[in-house]
Amino acid sequence: MPLKDVFLPLVGQPRGPALAAIEKCVAVAADLGARITALALEEDAFVRPKVLLPDAPDAAEAKGASGAGDMQHLLNAFTDAASRANVRAQGRSDKVPADQIASILAEHARFSDLTLIPVKPHDSRTEHIIETLLFESGRPLLLCPEQHVDTLRPEFENVMIAWDHSARAARAVGDALPILQAAASVRVVTVADDKTDAIVQSGTALVDHLGEHGVRASFETTTGGGSSIGKVLGSWANSNAINAIVMGAYHHSRLNEIVWGGVTKTVIGQPPCWVMISH
DSSP states (O other), X not given: OOOOEEEEEEOSOOOHHXXXXXXXXXXXXXXXXXXXXXXXXXXOOOOOOOOXXXXXXXXXXXXXXXXXXXXXXXHXXXXXXXXHHTOOEEEEEEEEOGGGHXXXXXXXXXXXXXXXXXXXXXXXXXXXXXXXXXXXXXXXXXXXXXXXXXXXXXXXXXXXXXXXXXXXHHHHHHHTHHHHHHOSEEEEEEEOSSOOHHHHHHHHHHHHHHHTTTXXXXXXXXXXXTSOHHHHHXXXXXXXXXXXXXXXXXXXXXXXXXXXXXXXXXXXXXXSSEXXXXX
């Protein structure tokens, strides 16, 4: 199924990298030929009214601060980017209780083919939103690393599939088929210190399956060398000029897992490039 309807949550401060990430996410939607819908949410917190006399030094500053908040700045950046990219777009904003932001975003994500998420490195709020979207939206996510936003391209020419032979990895491959079919190079990579026959057979079978969908892919393994799999994948992607990684998320329930799965935690905390992830 083509990716024709994408969703962009907008939460946080309108810093330079965040605004640049919005621009890149809109460019991805344009490249896909998809409509993009943005939802900017801000915490609806009670603020005790402050009485200021008209001539008080703080009066003008308070008036200016209330004129345009972070939420509106993010939405304006989205609207401007969509206009420049000439992409079908719609956006809206709302103020909601802080503890409902992630779940409300997940509800909206259910009605899109793909959710694009700007990612601040090792940011607990962003990780919570990603986790909620993974478990509650039923849709794949595309992570946009703000720290690498200057070098990101909206076209995914060189794509890596992080293949661990699991059901969640298979789901990610299925979700990513439109991106894989448009890529110039697709490389299936398994991190394994011992290249067993089972590993080779699994990777070869995936390559054969992708061929039935018009995707010319290759399979290879790489060793961990004592590093975590997440770091190995990131290093491999950087060394091989990978534009996007396709991978499955950890499979444990949040109720059963205090610490996130190692690979997922590493990649979500600091994506090396675009990362399409499914649960």
